[in-house]
Amino acid sequence: MCSLCGILGCDDHWSSALARDGVYSRNTDRLSRRREAAHRESVVNTILATRRMRMSDWHGRAYMLKTATGKSKVFDSLSHLWPEAEALSGTLFDPLDPLLLSRLQNKL
Amino acid sequence: MSTAATTINLLTGFLGSGKTTLLQRLLDYPDLSGTAVLINEFGEVGLDHHLLDRIDANVVLMKSGCLCCTVRGEVADALLNLHAMRARGAVPWFDRVVIETTGLADPYPVLSTIRAHPVLRSHFSAGNVVTTLDAVNGHGVLATRQDALRQIAAADTVVLTKTDLADTSAVRNLRAMVAAINPTASVLDAAAVDASVLLGIGSGAQSALGQLPTQDHFHHAADGQSVQSFSILTEQALDWTVFGVWLTMLLHRHGDKVLRVKGILNIAGSDRPVAVHGVQRMVHPPVHMSGWPDEDRRSRLVFIMQGLDPDLVRNSFEVFQGLSRPQAQVAVASSTRIEVAKLHQSQDNGLFE
Numbered sequence: 001m002c003s004l005c006g007i008l009g010c011d012d013h014w015s016s017a018l019a020r021d022g023v024y025s026r027n028t029d030r031l032s033r034r035r036e037a038a039h040r041e042s043v044v045n046t047i048l049a050t051r052r053m054r055m056s057d058w059h060g061r062a063y064m065l066k067t068a069t070g071k072s073k074v075f076d077s078l079s080h081l082w083p084e085a086e087a088l089s090g091t092l093f094d095p096l097d098p099l100l101l102s103r104l105q106n107k108l
Numbered sequence: 109m110s111t112a113a114t115t116i117n118l119l120t121g122f123l124g125s126g127k128t129t130l131l132q133r134l135l136d137y138p139d140l141s142g143t144a145v146l147i148n149e150f151g152e153v154g155l156d157h158h159l160l161d162r163i164d165a166n167v168v169l170m171k172s173g174c175l176c177c178t179v180r181g182e183v184a185d186a187l188l189n190l191h192a193m194r195a196r197g198a199v200p201w202f203d204r205v206v207i208e209t210t211g212l213a214d215p216y217p218v219l220s221t222i223r224a225h226p227v228l229r230s231h232f233s234a235g236n237v238v239t240t241l242d243a244v245n246g247h248g249v250l251a252t253r254q255d256a257l258r259q260i261a262a263a264d265t266v267v268l269t270k271t272d273l274a275d276t277s278a279v280r281n282l283r284a285m286v287a288a289i290n291p292t293a294s295v296l297d298a299a300a301v302d303a304s305v306l307l308g309i310g311s312g313a314q315s316a317l318g319q320l321p322t323q324d325h326f327h328h329a330a331d332g333q334s335v336q337s338f339s340i341l342t343e344q345a346l347d348w349t350v351f352g353v354w355l356t357m358l359l360h361r362h363g364d365k366v367l368r369v370k371g372i373l374n375i376a377g378s379d380r381p382v383a384v385h386g387v388q389r390m391v392h393p394p395v396h397m398s399g400w401p402d403e404d405r406r407s408r409l410v411f412i413m414q415g416l417d418p419d420l421v422r423n424s425f426e427v428f429q430g431l432s433r434p435q436a437q438v439a440v441a442s443s444t445r446i447e448v449a450k451l452h453q454s455q456d457n458g459l460f461e
Contacts (some may be wrong), residue, residue: 013352104430
């Protein structure tokens, strides 16, 4: 539980799992958790930028999505990232979409 | 009282494929002495729990119909009830639960419930999925029934039943058919099953992942929805973050077509491999393995899919890996972590007092 806000639980998405025996996680200590969060934000923003959107960390507890027109949404699990991004942008985020892949390649 | 998560094994298989018979046999094994059983039946009156009367103290029958439709509430309630009864001492201690699904159930909703439920995920973990397949009728069932195909695709182990009633050649063909649908599953004969092997008791992910296939397979289904398994192999150490974002995105958009994903990954910055394992939209917590199963250090990822072009998936994987942090930076990050660890150790040893 967060001692400041009293929120129970936390994000335990498989790609950012809570550190525990036998489970691979980058959340082993404070520094690696912050480093991993920053890298994830960078990767996600590269993809979101193809739709002029951004994701940012929200108090280390949740995430905030913003569109270029100022619409925003706070969500608390990485599981919700792509559904929320699609709902906010009104477009699909399909990793098999040739247009998206071509835009990502052009960014490299 | 143990605080370890209780393993849940799913026993599934099409109608009449011998699930209850297999369960009865398994429960005779001493390894399964501390096992509770949940049975879900399709129909007005449940019968299967009567077949298991020897253990009726720990059998819970979920009465209302198909597991696909009712699973989220009912399985969760049944498991929470079992958990509460165990904590109160109202039932003997158990450290494993076997859920026998209806013959028409897709295993995914059950696995998803265990993983997603805020209470269940802290107390239970998903173990092996065992699917029974009738050697006499299996060909016809797999050729015509989508639900049977999904049960085979989700399986860690497929148990062929009634093999004594089928021709040797028919059994051999059926094994080939299962291998074409799910090359990652082991196929056992019901006459020779061992409970500990079947349910993965005492074995880690390493043994199961050592034999991931590297060749593509193709299975035609009657309704044109062919099932295809294919592998992605790469020598490049993967960026875990990019891989996580990519797979999450792929499963979000195409999870209904990705029946299964299983892999062993060489992750940049990690000296040991990581095993990933998912069914449709659900991915289990990644397993940090103790070592590589063989000399091959390539990342191997096997997909079992329906209606998706493997080349598109491969291409997408490669483009996304292009977003990876440069290897040098990963190495710097790792060495920084080591330096920080050394610094903390020095502080602990009083060097900075």
